[in-house]
Amino acid sequence: MDKFDFNGKKVLVTGASSGVGREVAILLSAMGAKVVIVARRESELQKTLSLMEGSGHSYRVLDLTDFDGIVETVKDIIAKDGEKLDYIAHCAGLAVPIPLRSMSLANISQIFSSNTYSFMALLKCVAQKRLFNDGGAVVGISSCVGVYGQAANAVYGASKGAMDAFMKSAAKELRPRKIRVNTICPCGIKTEMLANQAIKAIEGDAINELPDYLMLPDKIASIVVALLSDSMQYISGVAIDVDEAKTWED
Template identity: 25%
Template sequence: MNRYDFDNRVAVVTGGGQGIGREVAERILAGGGKVSIWDRDAALLEKTVAELGADVAEGRVVDIGDLASVESATRATIAAQGRIDILINNAAIVGPNMPTWEYPPEAFIDVVHVGLTGTFHCCRSVVPHMIERNYGRIVNLSSIAGKEGNPNAVAYSATKAAVLALTKSLGKELAGKDISVNAVTPAIAKTAGAMGQSPEHIAYILAKIPRGRMLELSEAASMICFLASEENSFTTGATFDLSGGRATY
């Protein structure tokens, strides 16, 4: 496993209580950094922080869909840690699997509220601090569904496509500073959200991966952590493929 240098760096990882977010948090800690995990599951947060070590990890109960909650967490994290160098926008919900014309409007709103509006809230709140310090690394988790669109997953596909556009827009706005904004497009991995989908849908998207298997959490964390490192000093507004060969562009 490659070690990325995160000495004296502070990272915010949304939805970091489990799955890819937790794997990223562990890799950042292994590189000498500190993490603030933002999640809305208080019990999961407490368990995760205890396992990672309260001396290097903190947990904050945050509803990223609520701007006031995000702004409060941003202020509290800066007060406690001194700064925020890295923002990993990982939190999302998948939603049900059904045709667009049968998709519940309230479920569509929920998926967009967390995955897109929440990502916007976090960027809006943290970026001014990064601008002030002229340093930052932002990694937004999109999905291969955002590139190609998965049938029976209209809200998730639309949300993840919008995250790519948000990344490109913000990346261009910040390109004159030492702040990078990039996105990754994972295929299905064994996360709670992904595995909560219907067996038929899981089989369908797995069959489309030329590698013939799911993405490993460690594989996702490796790419994300490079993009979050100081070494990633040139590329911004870009999308990095984690689809096992499925992506067509």
């Protein structure tokens, strides 16, 4: 059996309207998976769908800050074709630099609900046998900011560090069903996320103006897909640094 084979497997990919999530969806489709993609921007989800191979894929417009909405949407995705999920790649995320003096409960809640509570809601679904098959896997994209810290990014870092901590206990709880749960903690990736932060300083095509040392989203996607695959059978409960051993330079 090909341990990288996703034929006949159903996968949910969040954040698939751009960046890493889009590349994960495209790669999984090329590997035979039936992929359901999720984000808020419908036109960008449709663009991702147009770039995917094979058939049977679909999209859902969903604001991942809605915890109950996530659970209801997953139930609905299963009800549509009667097939449970086998894998989830949680690639959605929000990074807004907030200096300590500017923190408010509102901006903390926005970042935690986008990054962390959404991950918790997805794992609540995974824990329900009628929604998620035994033997599958979940990968969440965390960040090296959660591991090493970054000035003016404490809230984002805390939201990602909380993802990592949550993942470790979830992996233990789901182990009896042979469901693996991991996170990856990358540093800078050349996507809209960094371009949006740099946009005020750059005229024109912000992504292409980003520096070349940043990692590329399709390379990060292949790490996510490898971690989902059966080739990583005993790897669970781990937050993996993805930074080419640069160990996070400020």
